[in-house]
Every structure is written in structure tokens, then in C-alpha cells.
Amino acid sequence: MRIVVLVKPVPDTTGTERLGDDLRLDRASSPPIVNPNDEYAVEQALRLVEAHGGEITLLTMAPAGATETMRKALAMGAHGGVLVSDDALAGACALSTARVLAAALATLEFDLVLCGIASSDGGGGVVASGVATLCGLPYLSYAGSVEVTDDRVRIHRLHATGYMVLEAPLPALVVVTQIAVGEPRYASLKGIMAARSRVIRSLSLADLGLDPAAVGGAAASTRVLGVRPPAVRGATRVVRGSAADAAREIVDFLDERRFI
Amino acid sequence: MAGAIWSVGEVADGAATRLSTEAATVARRLAEASGRESAAVLVAADPAGPAAELAGYIPRVITVVSHLADERPPAAVAAARIAALARVEEPAYIVIGATPDGRDLAGCLAVMLGVGVLANAIAVGWDADAGPVVEESVLGGRILTSSAFSADRGIVLLTPNVIAAEAAGTPGRVEAVAVDDVADLPAVAVLDRVAAAAAAAPIEEARVVVAGGRGVGSPAGFAIVSELADLLGGAVGATRAAVDAGWIDYSQQIGQTGKTVRPALYLALGISGAIQHKVGMQAAETIVAVNRDPDAPLAEYADLYVVGDLFEVGPAVAAEIRGRRG
Ligand SMILES: Cc1cc2nc3c(=O)[nH]c(=O)nc-3n(C[C@H](O)[C@H](O)[C@H](O)COP(=O)(O)OP(=O)(O)OC[C@H]3O[C@@H](n4cnc5c(N)ncnc54)[C@H](O)[C@@H]3O)c2cc1C
Numbered sequence: 001m002r003i004v005v006l007v008k009p010v011p012d013t014t015g016t017e018r019l020g021d022d023l024r025l026d027r028a029s030s031p032p033i034v035n036p037n038d039e040y041a042v043e044q045a046l047r048l049v050e051a052h053g054g055e056i057t058l059l060t061m062a063p064a065g066a067t068e069t070m071r072k073a074l075a076m077g078a079h080g081g082v083l084v085s086d087d088a089l090a091g092a093c094a095l096s097t098a099r100v101l102a103a104a105l106a107t108l109e110f111d112l113v114l115c116g117i118a119s120s121d122g123g124g125g126v127v128a129s130g131v132a133t134l135c136g137l138p139y140l141s142y143a144g145s146v147e148v149t150d151d152r153v154r155i156h157r158l159h160a161t162g163y164m165v166l167e168a169p170l171p172a173l174v175v176v177t178q179i180a181v182g183e184p185r186y187a188s189l190k191g192i193m194a195a196r197s198r199v200i201r202s203l204s205l206a207d208l209g210l211d212p213a214a215v216g217g218a219a220a221s222t223r224v225l226g227v228r229p230p231a232v233r234g235a236t237r238v239v240r241g242s243a244a245d246a247a248r249e250i251v252d253f254l255d256e257r258r259f260i
Numbered sequence: 261m262a263g264a265i266w267s268v269g270e271v272a273d274g275a276a277t278r279l280s281t282e283a284a285t286v287a288r289r290l291a292e293a294s295g296r297e298s299a300a301v302l303v304a305a306d307p308a309g310p311a312a313e314l315a316g317y318i319p320r321v322i323t324v325v326s327h328l329a330d331e332r333p334p335a336a337v338a339a340a341r342i343a344a345l346a347r348v349e350e351p352a353y354i355v356i357g358a359t360p361d362g363r364d365l366a367g368c369l370a371v372m373l374g375v376g377v378l379a380n381a382i383a384v385g386w387d388a389d390a391g392p393v394v395e396e397s398v399l400g401g402r403i404l405t406s407s408a409f410s411a412d413r414g415i416v417l418l419t420p421n422v423i424a425a426e427a428a429g430t431p432g433r434v435e436a437v438a439v440d441d442v443a444d445l446p447a448v449a450v451l452d453r454v455a456a457a458a459a460a461a462p463i464e465e466a467r468v469v470v471a472g473g474r475g476v477g478s479p480a481g482f483a484i485v486s487e488l489a490d491l492l493g494g495a496v497g498a499t500r501a502a503v504d505a506g507w508i509d510y511s512q513q514i515g516q517t518g519k520t521v522r523p524a525l526y527l528a529l530g531i532s533g534a535i536q537h538k539v540g541m542q543a544a545e546t547i548v549a550v551n552r553d554p555d556a557p558l559a560e561y562a563d564l565y566v567v568g569d570l571f572e573v574g575p576a577v578a579a580e581i582r583g584r585r586g
């Protein structure tokens with residue numbers, strides 16, 4: 001089974017990064033990581049290939065330096081990668097991203113495409129359904145489990161009060177949630193070594209036959225007008241002491257605010 | 261009605277969701293501010309009831325009856341029909357609630373109509389030059405950006421619970437429309453619908469949310485979280501750590517990859533308050549936290565921060581509430 005996983009390099013927002021005075025991310029303070037939600041998709045791909053055999057190709061649209069980040073996902077066990085990179089793509093919007101990834105997918109052979117549920121840097125979880133629509137692929141999202149039989153994929157699509165069982169013929173595009181496979185594996189030392197020699201093929205917009213004026217930053221469908229830090233909440237009252245004292249304080253506080 | 265502002269209605273249990281009334285309110289206000297028309301679009305097998313509800317918020321409700329709805333995932337059915345309708349009526353902007361179905365729909369519609377998407381909207385205003393100005397929470401809530409569309413068309417994905425739905429002065433009219441030229445997306449079959457073992461109380465609409473994190477330690481540890489939720493008339497929420505550990509359902513996860521809640525009271529037990537969790541609950545009116553670490557991130561933004569063991573403080577709070585109520 002040939003699986004393509006869409007992975008996006010994102011700034012690490014788990015705590016070490018800083019914002020510069022201009023409120024832009026100080027990139028030096030945080031080397032990019034694989035979008036955490038996409039690691040779940042890589043993990044899902046690895047499980048499927050372990051069960052059915054096959055190969056995993058990572059597909060990324062990002063600046064040229066993203067090969068470093070892609071190697072982190074290759075180290076988990078993926079077999080190769082395709083990086084779409086072009087100076088004209090700086091500032092590309094979600095619509096352009098979907099168009100570029102769809103064009104890149106059209107050059108690949110695959111049975112299944114897996115995506116993460118959203119980019120952690122502000123993505124809206126919209127690229128995957130856009131790509132599926134452009135490629136004419138059956139789209140199965142919000143998967144709490146993924147099962148592949150000969151030529152079909154079946155998922156449990158989670159929703160608030162349970163799940164739906166969805167099925168479609170391959171090739172198809174599936175969006176994987178964090179609970180489909182649980183925590184993604186850590187790269188082993190062997191995996192890290194192996195990742196160094198995996199091939200990451202680079203494609204430009206010209207290679208894909210796309211017009212930089214139509215899909216790049218110049219054609220962005222949205223633009224940022226301004227940035228500001230979020231509002232800070234009021235002062236915090238800190239309570240220490242015995243459990244019984246603390247409980248009285250909490251209940252007094254809740255009572256003042258009419259929750260008791 | 262070229263240039264109009266639309267919202268999209270979503271139905272759950274036969275009724276319009278609260279988020280669809282919030283989206284309708286946003287669409288109506290944008291239309292009022294810009295002197296345009298507004299409408300809510302609803303694609304459903306049985307739209308009459310929810311359409312009547314939505315008409316309380318917006319001057320026009322366009323319903324598309326779709327019998328496909330039960331055999332396919334909702335977003336695919338809605339996308340093909342809304343796109344067909346939009347090609348005829350040419351609305352300028354479409355406001356969609358940021359649910360899983362709403363996000364799927366937004367991605368499909370964006371490429372079908374060739375328009376941009378502003379996602380994670382936490383406030384939407386109108387500017388005479390720029391059109392809708394959308395405030396978004398990005399980088400896991402670390403900064404807020406305000407953005408606009410480059411062209412005079414676009415899709416806004418509205419975060420739940422950031423805008424209070426407000427009924428219109430006069431109710432709108434409901435109009436059933438037949439759509440032709442529907443280019444259906446590749447078929448995905450719904451083989452079955454399974455209800456969760458015991459559907460937990462929905463957290464998005466709860467006035468009180470009592471949430472547990474890794475500190476709760478086990479599924480059994482959630483007993484104290486549930487007990488306090490029951491006593492306070494609230495719903496049980498959780499962090500991603502607790503969900504990943506399998507202690508509680510994904511449907512209860514709050515945060516960047518879970519739900520956004522805006523309760524009057526948020527009581528956090530054994531939760532550090534990482535930024536990805538914070539973005540889902542920071543709009544709560546009152547935040548109370550119990551954590552044995554005096555320096556967890558929540559200590560910086562809770563209203564009341566109790567340094568202590570949740571397995572001692574939690575039961576003591578339950579006992580205290582019971583004692584006062586007699
Ligand atoms: C892209 C991305 C998306 C994410 N999305 C989400 C999301 O949607 N929601 C979310 O919640 N997280 C999300 N996370 C994860 C987030 O970064 C944190 O890891 C997570 O919120 C931590 O959960 P926690 O507070 O339960 O666990 P911890 O951070 O481990 O905190 C547990 C706390 O419990 C306290 N504690 C332990 N034992 C006790 C006790 N007996 N009594 C009192 N206190 C105790 C500890 O002092 C500690 O502060 C996301 C991360 C990434 C990278």
C-alpha cells in the first residue's frame with residue numbers, strides 16, 4: 001500500500017518560543033517541528049504499512065530548509081519525501097496551499113492520503129478537504145479509527161454523541177485524529193540514522209506547472225492587517241493551607257459569585 | 261442578491277445548533293453594517309424546524325431539502341449544494357461555525373468557489389474599505405491577528421461561544437430552494453451510526469465546567485471531577501493529556517484541538533494550563549484551579565488558584581458544598 005502523508009513544519013508552540021517586539025515569532029528561539037497533529041497521521045501510516053506492507057511518502061509545502069523538519073518525520077519510519085518549495089510561495093494562503101498540494105499529489109501514485117486535523121500555527125483544518133475536493137478523492141475526516149481492506153478504507157468518524165462508520169473505495173483521503181492510534185512513536189537511533197539517507201525530492205511551482213502569480217503569496221486570498229497580544233486576565237488570588245481551609249475558601253469564593 | 265452575507269445552519273438532534281444562531285447573528289450584523297442583504301443557508305433532510313429557529317436571527321433563511329443527507333457525511337452533501345446556490349446568487353461572504361462539519365465544508369467551498377478562508381475567528385467587524393475584519397487567535401493563542409480578504413469574497417470560520425447570539429427585531433422569512441447543477445463529491449457511504457456508550461453532557465453549552473487533567477491520574481480519578489460537576493450543575497471537561505491517556509472521551513477535550521468553552525465557571529483539577537488548553541477556556545468568566553504545583557501556568561491566569569492535592573481538596577470542597585446546602 002502506498003500512503004502519502006501531508007506534513008507541515010510549524011513553529012514549536014509548546015513553550016520555548018518567544019515573540020519579538022513586532023509580535024512576529026522569533027524563529028531563532030524555536031526550530032520548527034513537525035505539526036503535532038500530523039505526527040498522528042504519520043503514526044497511523046506506519047501502523048497500516050506494518051500491517052499491510054507498503055511505502056510512506058511525506059508531502060510538504062514549505063521553505064527549502066524544511067527538509068530538516070521532514071527528516072524528523074522520516075526518522076519515525078517513513079520512506080521518502082516530496083518538498084514543494086518556491087520563493088513565490090512565501091505568504092501563501094490556505095486556498096493556495098490546497099491547490100499546490102493537490103497539484104503535487106497529482107504527480108504521485110498512492111492508495112491513501114493521510115492528513116492531520118489542523119496546523120498548530122493557526123491553520124483552520126481546511127486544507128485537507130480542499131485537497132480532496134480538488135483531487136476528486138473521497139474525503140473521510142475526523143477519524144477515530146482507520147481500517148483498510150483490499151481496496152476500501154473504513155473509518156469511525158467521531159462526533160459529539162458517538163461516531164459514524166464511513167467507507168469509501170481507494171484511493172481516498174483520510175484526516176486522522178489523535179485518538180485513532182494514540183501517542184506517535186519516538187524516532188529510534190536507527191530510524192534517525194536511516195532518515196539521513198532517505199530521498200527528499202524537491203519540486204518548484206514550475207515543476208508542477210503552476211503559475212506563481214496564481215498560487216503564491218502574490219495571490220494570497222487573505223491578508224493580515226495587524227497583530228496584538230491577547231488580553232491579560234485580572235490578578236490571581238492564591239490560596240495555600242490545609243485541604244479543609246482551602247475548601248472553605250473555594251466555596252466562599254464560589255458562593256460570592258453565586259455558584260453555590 | 262449578489263454581494264450578500266450568508267451564514268450556514270447546522271442541525272443537531274433536529275434543531276439548529278446554538279453556533280448556527282451565533283453565525284446567523286454575525287452575518288446579520290455584517291449586513292446591517294454594510295447595507296447588504298443577509299441569509300442563512302440550511303441543507304438538511306427535514307429543514308422546517310431548524311429553519312424556523314434560524315429565522316429568529318436573520319431576515320432570510322434558504323432551505324435546501326436533501327434526501328442524500330442520511331446516506332453521506334453532512335459536509336459533502338452541503339458543500340455541493342451550497343456551491344451550486346452560491347454560483348447563482350453570488351454571495352460575497354459566508355460565515356460558517358467552526359465545528360468539524362463546518363471546517364470540512366469551508367475547505368470544500370473554498371476550492372469550489374475559489375475564495376479564501378479566515379479561520380478561528382473570535383471577533384468579526386466590518387470595515388468600509390476592507391470588508392469583514394476578522395480577529396483570529398493564532399500560534400496556539402499566543403497572538404491575535406486581525407485579517408481581511410484580498411478580494412471581495414471569502415469564508416469566515418466562527419469559533420463557538422465567542423459571540424452571543426442575538427435575536428433579530430422581526431423574524432425572517434423561510435424560502436425553500438431547489439438547486440440544479442449539483443456536482444456531488446466522490447461518494448463516501450455512511451454504513452452505520454453509533455451512539456456513544458453514555459453520551460456525556462455537552463461542554464460547549466454548559467454554564468459550569470469542571471475539568472480534569474493528567475493530575476487526576478486514572479479513569480477512577482475522574483470520579484471526584486464528576487462529583488463536583490454534579491454538585492455545581494456542570495459538565496465534565498478534560499485536557500488532551502487526560503484524553504490521550506484514555507481516561508475520558510475525546511468529545512470532552514478542551515483546547516486548541518478540542519472544544520472552545522465559555523462557561524460562567526471553569527474549575528480545573530490537576531491541570532497545568534498549557535497554552536493549547538488555555539485557548540479553549542480562557543474566555544470563562546471565573547477560573548478556579550486546584551494544583552499541587554504553585555508555579556503551573558494556570559497560576560498566572562486563574563482568578564482563584566489553590567495550591568494543594570486535588571484528592572484532598574476536591575472531596576473537601578464536595579463536603580463543604582453539601583454541608584452548606586444542608
Ligand atoms: C498542537 C497541539 C495541540 C494541543 N491541543 C491541546 C488541547 O486541545 N487541549 C489540551 O488540553 N492540550 C492540548 N495540547 C497539549 C498541551 O500542550 C498540554 O500538554 C496539556 O494541556 C497538558 O495537560 P494537563 O494539564 O492535564 O497535564 P500536565 O501539563 O502534565 O499537568 C498536570 C498538572 O497536574 C498537577 N497535579 C498532578 N497531580 C496532582 C494532584 N494530586 N493534585 C493537584 N494537582 C496535581 C501537576 O502539578 C500539573 O501541573 C496540545 C499540544 C499541541 C502541541
Ligand SMILES: Nc1ncnc2c1ncn2[C@@H]1O[C@H](COP(=O)(O)O)[C@@H](O)[C@H]1O
Pocket residue numbers: 006007008009035037038059060061062094097101114115116117118119120122123124125126127128
Ligand atoms: N504546507 C503544508 N504542507 C503539507 N501539508 C499541509 C500543509 N498545510 C496543511 N497541511 C495538511 O493539512 C492539514 C490541515 O491543515 P490546516 O488547514 O492548515 O489546518 C494539516 O494537518 C496537514 O496534514
